[in-house]
Amino acid sequence: MPTTSNFGFLAGIALFLxxxxxxxxxxxxxxxxxxxxxxxLLEDQRFQALGRYYGKSRRFEKEYERLFPGRRLRxxxxxxxxxAAIMLLGARLAMGWL
Numbered sequence: 001m002p003t004t005s006n007f008g009f010l011a012g013i014a015l016f017l018x019x020x021x022x023x024x025x026x027x028x029x030x031x032x033x034x035x036x037x038x039x040x041l042l043e044d045q046r047f048q049a050l051g052r053y054y055g056k057s058r059r060f061e062k063e064y065e066r067l068f069p070g071r072r073l074r075x076x077x078x079x080x081x082x083x084a085a086i087m088l089l090g091a092r093l094a095m096g097w098l
Contacts, residue, residue: 012095019087026080033064033073040067 031049037060038046047060065071092098 008094008096012091012097015087015091015094019084019091022080022084022087026077026084029073029077029080033077034060036073037064037067 034047034049041047041063047056047063052060061074064074089098
């Protein structure tokens with residue numbers, strides 16, 4: 001493990017915690033999207049919250065675009081995931097692991 005200053009280590013820990021918070025918020029927002037789509041679908045067309053594979057994800061995204069043309073929640077979800085990735089990169093840089 002490379003040596004780093006105490007400040008770098010603490011900054012890395014803080015950035016890692018922010019990364020976890022952003023990722024968790026993104027997951028919660030994704031579950032909210034599933035619930036909102038399911039509210040508007042018939043019982044036999046609803047999506048299960050767990051277990052995503054390519055075909056199911058594609059069908060879900062098409063239904064979401066059809067029901068919510070603005071795609072506001074999807075934009076928020078992806079922005080939060082991007083911020084989480086940036087925080088992880090920042091944490092690695094601060095701790096000297098990159």
